[in-house]
Amino acid sequence: MLEQGDQIGFLIVSGTFLTAMMGTFIVAMVVLHRQRQVQNRQKIDNLKSEYEKTLLNIENEIQQETLTQVGRELHDNIGQLLSLAKLNLNSAKPEKQAEGKEFINQIIKEVRALSKTLNLDWVEEISMDDFIRQQLHRIESTGYCQTLFDSDQSFNELSKDSKLVMIRVIQECLNNAIKHASPDQIQIKIYKEDSLRKIDIIDNGRGFDTSIQSRGSGMTNLKKRMETIGGSILLSSVPGKGTHITLSLAF
Template identity: 30%
Template sequence: MESEESQIILYISTIIIVFIIISIILLFAVFQKRKNKLLLKQKATKKRFEREIIETQIEIREETLRNISWELHDNIGQLLTLAKIQLQNATPENIKDVSQTISKGLNEVRALSKLINPEAIKNIELEEAIQLEIDRFNRLNFIDSSLTIKGKEQQIDKKVSIVIFRILQEFFSNTIKHSKASKLDVVLKYTEKEMIVSAQDNGIGFLASEEKGKGIGLDNISNRAKLIGAEAVFTSEKNKGTTLLIHYKL
């Protein structure tokens, strides 16, 4: 009788042990599958991020070269033409005007030279990149622009800076092309936990329902912000301007 009970206990114990082993194997298999899936997802996300960075760099370079081409043709070309006309009609009284025109042209060329080198575009810091855009808007009388820095500057990953700058470039472009604004204010604020970028114009604004028709690309800006773990928030009212806020956790 005791022998039979011992055999039953042994049998049940064996079944329990086998069940536990099988459960552990299954759990390990599920864990490994999820781990592999997560690794593949992380790899795909990293690959998408790197691809987006490359595409963003190309877009920035193309936008910059378009601006350089425009300035060479329309702005500097006009200054040189004006200087030529002034020289043809130069007198002792107006020779100072000729000198001023040539000096202005040289200043324009120096400003452009900072952006002609592809490495300069690639390695430029976020604050300097924004300031160059602001200076260009003011120099060409596109719009009255300003950049304000608040707080202690923090080191930002170069790839993050590239994406943020491209987002701002899109906002600037839309402000100049669509908003009919006369003023653009950009604020870069650093706190211990985050960097907040604010860009605000005083233009005609828009309604959310009108955004798709005007090509302002809010979805594109929002998706790019998410790519670097940031949040981009738009606020706009008819005839009260538009504001873009970017929150990036340090």
């Protein structure tokens, strides 16, 4: 009877110990799970904050660039039209006064067009294809270099926020080509590849050695901006043979 009692006591003690161990394990798992939830929430909050910060910076940059463009248009274009209108309207000749009125009508149209660019509503209205065509047309119209554009229109359905990021990244890539590459030709191609939409920006300029770390933070900023919309940027370049940049975004 004593041995049987010892066995029962041992089983009770063992069961209590195992129950305590299981309870401790469960509590530890719950605590660990909650810690991971908190960490995940913090990561999500950080990503959201970084995304909103990126969009705000991009909006400010685009608005600043727009104001600069508006200033140039007011000085070079509308200012000249106003001077011509004044000269013609001050003339005693009816035909000159008629020309002056035509200049006034043209000025009104130009001012209306400029007013639309002072906010970012144009981002929603313009397609990626049309935006890229405008950018390439501006480059080619200056006589800087030739441009080519080919698109399957796969980027034309983007949210305003994603489009903002893509617009600024493309602008920066083109600006870098103009400033540093001195190309004879810039080509942009839009296409699909597997589950990705891609934009190739290719120039035949001087190129550079990608193994040499750049002192600037330009490419790092572009990578971060693409990452905020779930995209990526890949750059390849060879001295004397140009630069090839690929922007990728999942469907």
